[in-house]
Amino acid sequence: MNDDSPADGGPALFRLVRFWSRRWAGQAAGDLGQVQHVLVLEAVQCSGGDADVGTVAHQLGLDHSGASRMVKEAVAAGHLVRETSEHDRRRAALRLTDSGNALLAAARQWQRHVFDDLTASWDEPDRERFGTYLSRLADDVGA
Structure with a gap:
């Protein structure tokens, strides 16, 4: 593919990442509150279950101390609780509270709204196809 091809997904993907990395946190913070709690x-x-600070660190690409600080703040805000792991009683497992579930549901609704706004001029089959491809990409990279 040459640089002018509309199907040149690599540069387009990174243009989107750069665009959103500069904008989404501020916009989401105004609508949802503490964005790092959502992350x-x-x-x-x-994680699909028995998450701990190490899981959060891995998922977010952070060191253990940074993830620990973020988890501590989410616990203090009432969005998470620490419990003894069912699989290893020496570990503390993290579980979403009702408040955490509500914040995550609001974040997902906000994300859907943003997607709908960004693709408002597209026909429905294109929106569905693009959404399916985005989900597939996120699943394939473990995001």
Whole structure:
């Protein structure tokens, strides 16, 4: 593919990443509140079960101390609780509270709204196809 091809996905993907990395946190913070709490909650939920600080660190690409600080703040805000792991009683497992589930649901609704706004001029089959491809890409990279 040459640089002018509309199907040149690599550069387009990174243009989107750069665009959103500069904008989404501020916009989401205004609508949802503490964005880092949403990131932690998504990391815990994506773990599929017995998440701990190490899981959050891995999911977010952080060192253990940074993830620990973020988890501590989410616990203090009432979005997470620490419990003894069912699989290893020496570990503390993280679980979303009702407040955490509500914040995560609001974040997902906000994300859907943003997607709908960004693709508002597209026909429905294109929106569905693009959404399916985005989900597939996220699943393939373990995001």
